[in-house]
Amino acid sequence: MNKSEVLQFIIKARQKKIKELDLSNKGITELPDELGNFTELKSLNLSYNNITVLPQSICNLINLKKLLLTRNNITKLPVGICNLLQLEILDLSYNSFVKIPSEIGQFSNLSFFDASFCELRTLPLSLTDLIGLKTLNLEENPLVFPPQKVIKRGLYAVMHYLTLEKRKKEASRVMMQIFNMPEKIQAAFRQYIKYFNQMVSKANHKDVVFDINFINQDFYQEMDINSEVESYLYDIMQYIQEKVVAIKHTGGLDNDITSVYYESRISELKTRLSQFNSSLDDKIEDIKKIKKEIKGLHDSLED
Secondary structure: OOHHHHHHHHHHHHHOOOOEEEOOOOOOOOOOHHHHHOOOOOEEEOOOOOOOOOOHHHHHOOOOOEEEOOOOOOOOOOOOHHHOOOOOEEEOOOOOOOOOOHHHHHOOOOOEEEOOOOOOOEOOHHHHHOOOOOEEEOOOOOOOEOOHHHHOOOHHHHHHHHHHHHHHHHHOEEEEEEEOOOHHHHHHHHHHHHHHHHHHHHHHOOOOEEEEEEEOOOHHHHHOOOOOHHHHHHHHHHHHHHHHHHHHHOOOOOOHHHHHHHHHHHHHHHHHHHOOOOOHHHHHHHHHHHHHHHHHHHHHHHO
């Protein structure tokens, strides 16, 4: 069947509201894009043809539960194949696949997966996300990851191996949150991390994944932090203490308990300030809290 004949076949099948479309052993080399319009389809059999490329529109068949592609010349699945979230059976056997896309891990309903007699050398770690998988066929592939001795032991051995490797990879992930780095030097910093990673990877024969997140590079400008911030805060404390004493002498405070309260708060805040070390960067959060408390205390005195 040529492309035009396939299109007519699909149109008629859709008019009859057929849910299972069998186009196997038809000598098909190319599929029409209109195939993606058949969204009611539950089963699609394209086995035993000469198909080399699947149309992108096949990703629109969101109700598809069975996809059979065995005995073709397909080298890869189209981008967006993960849209077929209802898939339960996927047969890629006897094709020229060299790689299984990591998106396969999103097929949460998949129970049968056959990728035997292909050209696979590695399996994606995301295969471990297929918790409902009951049958996995990988025979006659030049796989090196997982090694052949694992493949021969079957589904559970493969899943166990990939799970351990996934944990190792996640253990090699470094989360970096960089505070207050100006945007103009972020690119240079990323390049530095890249070079560092290359050295580490070469030494350990394994990549380290750096997840870099730049946070609030304008923080200092917003806080107005400078080298005299601690002195400035002490001046505020001194002002508040003097005002408390003045108010006490003029009878402005209701009683000694209130006076003791203000003085104790001042003493407490002074103690916290004295605990600052030389690096203000390590105390940004403390400064914010202290400034807030000082402002609140100052406002209460003004009132």
